[in-house]
Amino acid sequence: xxxxxxxxxxxxxxxASGHVHKPVKVEIRDNLLARLAAGxxxxxxxxxxxxxxxxxxxxxxxxxxxxxxLGERGQGKTRLIRTLVGLLDAWTPVIPGCEINDHPYAxxxxxxxxxxxxxxxxxPVTWKRRSDRYGEKLATPxxxxxxxxxxxxxxxxxxxxxxxxxxxxxxxLVPRTNRGIFSVNELPDLAERIQVALLNVLEERDIQVRGYxxxxxxxxxxxASANPEDYTNRGRIITPLKDRFGAEVRxxxxxxxxxxVALIRQEAVLDWPGTSVVVPDHLLQIVxxxxxxVRESPQVDQRSGVSARFAVAATETVAASAVRxxxxxxxxxxxxxxxxxxxxxxxxxxxxxxxxxxxxxxLEVLHHLLRRATADAFxxxxxxTDLTGLQRxxxxxxxxxxxxxxxxxxxxxxxGALPGLAELLKRLGIEQESPGLAAxxxxxxxxxxxxxxxxxxxEVAGRTxxxx
Numbered sequence: 001x002x003x004x005x006x007x008x009x010x011x012x013x014x015x016a017s018g019h020v021h022k023p024v025k026v027e028i029r030d031n032l033l034a035r036l037a038a039g040x041x042x043x044x045x046x047x048x049x050x051x052x053x054x055x056x057x058x059x060x061x062x063x064x065x066x067x068x069x070l071g072e073r074g075q076g077k078t079r080l081i082r083t084l085v086g087l088l089d090a091w092t093p094v095i096p097g098c099e100i101n102d103h104p105y106a107x108x109x110x111x112x113x114x115x116x117x118x119x120x121x122x123x124p125v126t127w128k129r130r131s132d133r134y135g136e137k138l139a140t141p142x143x144x145x146x147x148x149x150x151x152x153x154x155x156x157x158x159x160x161x162x163x164x165x166x167x168x169x170x171x172x173l174v175p176r177t178n179r180g181i182f183s184v185n186e187l188p189d190l191a192e193r194i195q196v197a198l199l200n201v202l203e204e205r206d207i208q209v210r211g212y213x214x215x216x217x218x219x220x221x222x223x224a225s226a227n228p229e230d231y232t233n234r235g236r237i238i239t240p241l242k243d244r245f246g247a248e249v250r251x252x253x254x255x256x257x258x259x260x261v262a263l264i265r266q267e268a269v270l271d272w273p274g275t276s277v278v279v280p281d282h283l284l285q286i287v288x289x290x291x292x293x294v295r296e297s298p299q300v301d302q303r304s305g306v307s308a309r310f311a312v313a314a315t316e317t318v319a320a321s322a323v324r325x326x327x328x329x330x331x332x333x334x335x336x337x338x339x340x341x342x343x344x345x346x347x348x349x350x351x352x353x354x355x356x357x358x359x360x361x362x363l364e365v366l367h368h369l370l371r372r373a374t375a376d377a378f379x380x381x382x383x384x385t386d387l388t389g390l391q392r393x394x395x396x397x398x399x400x401x402x403x404x405x406x407x408x409x410x411x412x413x414x415x416g417a418l419p420g421l422a423e424l425l426k427r428l429g430i431e432q433e434s435p436g437l438a439a440x441x442x443x444x445x446x447x448x449x450x451x452x453x454x455x456x457x458x459e460v461a462g463r464t465x466x467x468x
Contacts, residue, residue, distance in 0.1 A: 005091050005127040011104045012121025014093055021105040024179055024219050025064040028087045032061055035087075043083045046076060047266065048259035049251070053080070056249045061087070065246020066202055066222040068187065068237070074307020075251040077225040081136075081183045084223065088130040092179065096126045099171050100178040100216065101133070108216050133180030135173050139190035145197045148172045150209045169209050174201055179219050187224040188235040195238050198222070202244035228303070253295060253308065260288040263308055268315040277319045277326075277334040280440050282381055282428050286341065287314045290373035294352060299365045304353040313351065314344040321404055329407040335436030338447045339404045339464060341370060371451060378448030385427050387445055389419030394455060394468035402446070403463040408439030415442065 008014040022030070035042050036058070043054055057080070060067045069077040094101045095112045102112040104125050116123050137148065145151070153170035174182055184190065184198075200206055205218050224245070226237060242248070254260040261284050270277055291311040294300055318336045321343045326334035345366045354362050393400065393415055400414045412435060418424075421438065424445060430437045446466045449455040458465045 003090055005129075006093075008093070009125055010121060011116065011119075011123040011125055014104055014125050015121070019093065021103050024088070024181070024221055025061075027089055027092075028084070028221060029062055029064065031087045031089070032058060042087070043080060044086070045266065046080055046083060047263045048254035048256065049076075049080070052255075053249060053251050056247065060247035060249065061221075063246060066244070067247040067249055068224040068226055068242075068245045069249050069251055070226050070228060071251030072227060072253070072303075072305025072307075074305065074309045075253055076308065077251055078183075078185055080251070081181075081185075081223050081225065082134070084181055084221070085130055085134045088133055088180070090130055091127045092130075092133065093125050094128050094179075096124050100175045100218075101128060101180070103179065133177070134183070135177030135180065136183045136185065137173050138185045139187055141189065141191060143190055143194055145194055146170075146172060148174050148194065149197050149201075149207050150175060152209070174198075174220070174222075175207055175216060175218060177220055178216075181221045181223065184222070184224040187226045188237055190235070192235070192238050195241050199240055199244060202241070253292075253305070257285070257288055257292070260292065260311065261285055264288060264311050264315050267308070267312045268319075270316070270319050272323070275323055275334065277323050277336070278436065279315060279319050279322075279336045280428065280430065280437060282377060282444055283318060283336050283338070283341070283440070284315065285381070286338075286370075286373050286377045287311055287318065287344070289376050290314065290344070290370050293369045293373055294366070297365065297369060299355055299358045299361075301353040301355055306352060310348055310351045314348050317344050317347040325404055325407070328405060331407050331409075331436065333434065333436050335408060335434070335440050337402075337408075337440045338374065338443045339402055339406070341374070342367070343404070345370060374444075374447055375451040378444065378451065382424070382427055382445065382448060385424060385445075386420055387424070387449060389421075390415075390424075390442070390445055391449065391454065391468075393418070394466070397468055399465050399467035400446075401463055401465050402443055405462065408435045411439045411443065418442065 006017070008017050008019070032042060042058065046054065057067070069080065071077055093104055095104055095107060095115065098109060098112050100109055102109055104116065104123055107113045107116050137143065150169050150172040152168055187195070200208060201218060202222060206215050207218065254263055264284055264287060270279060288311060291306060291314070294310065295306040300306065318340045319334070321340035322334040322336040325331065325340075345363060349362060349366065352362070352366070354365070358365060400411070402411050421442070424441050425433060425438065428441050428444070430441060446455060450457040450466060456467045458467070
């Protein structure tokens with residue numbers, strides 16, 4: 001929760017309060033050091049980067065460097081950049097009406113310089129919260145210098161100002177984020193001639209607009225994100241601009257399976273209004289393993305990567321399949337099961353770029369990798385578990401039918417009392433037994449037995465039949 005704005009409302013009162021003006025990079029450095037010393041979380045919501053990316057970002061900020069985050073799609077670059085706002089002071093003083101957020105102690109635009117010279121201690125002061133000190137631009141081919149830096153405002157000229165008057169300038173996004181953090185997402189997509197406009201911002205810390213004698217010493221942190229140049233054939237970061245960034249930080253997908261699962265838990269939206277849905281942990285692990293297998297598959301274009309959004313969308317699709325079943329069969333609580341996993345393949349197909357040689361085999365590859373992920377999760381979670389009680393149900397050619405429209409109670413009723421069910425639930429970390437969770441555990445065990453060639457399986461018209 002943001003604290004209320006400080007009391008001083010005039011330059012004189014601000015001076016009397018003992019306020020100290022800090023450049024934005026010094027402000028960020030001081031707040032970062034304070035958090036590190038206190039052992040507080042510096043970048044909330046960022047998972048899997050603790051030992052790799054985050055130390056590099058912290059060093060760049062402590063050094064006062066502008067930085068570029070380089071990595072494949074869906075690695076959390078934009079999210080990481082947005083957490084930097086939390087390192088700004090909760091409130092900072094500005095001169096009211098200033099388009100570039102001038103500090104009352106050090107005005108730089110003509111209007112504010114005159115105002116302070118005329119009114120001195122009576123100069124009004126207002127306060128800007130940290131969330132308003134962040135600017136962001138998605139680099140698109142149609143982005144212009146005027147969008148980023150500024151241009152002549154014809155309305156101001158029509159009001160009577162001469163073309164030579166610097167106050168006819170309409171400031172772009174970068175100067176309007178003065179004394180804050182500005183982010184350029186997908187920097188290589190910015191036309192090379194437009195990237196040139198950022199050179200002065202990064203080195204001389206000023207801007208130039210259509211030949212005006214305009215020396216505005218901008219005070220900001222510039223952060224950019226980019227995909228590797230070998231993938232984004234749409235453009236590149238020009239060499240002089242790369243040279244002006246103080247640090248380049250490579251991001252990556254989660255290295256540990258636990259981080260992948262934690263990321264899915266954090267990002268997947270499953271608390272739908274009016275709907276109760278449960279996705280058991282073993283299904284989250286299957287989705288996480290599936291994502292990693294797709295990411296590592298030689299059939300997939302490794303230059304494009306497989307975004308974390310793939311895993312998030314897959315989990316939400318699995319949950320949606322469970323909700324659909326509950327709606328059609330009047331189950332009180334929707335619990336996702338293995339039978340909901342195949343829905344992921346068609347839904348997530350568009351998020352994966354395949355090698356040209358795999359054209360026409362995309363769904364086959366994805367289904368195969370899903371089966372591998374399920375088998376890997378079964379071995380990791382249930383290795384050594386006694387499932388003979390479950391297997392005995394199929395002695396003598398008995399079968400059991402399940403599917404995405406078979407309620408949990410029906411599946412359990414067809415199997416009858418199962419010896420070892422309590423142990424199975426315990427191994428999967430299911431503490432509170434319910435028909436839905438019990439059916440999810442049993443179906444996972446059935447699928448694992450099938451994938452390990454200990455049970456037969458037939459799939460017909462959306463129904464799955466397991467047998468001896």
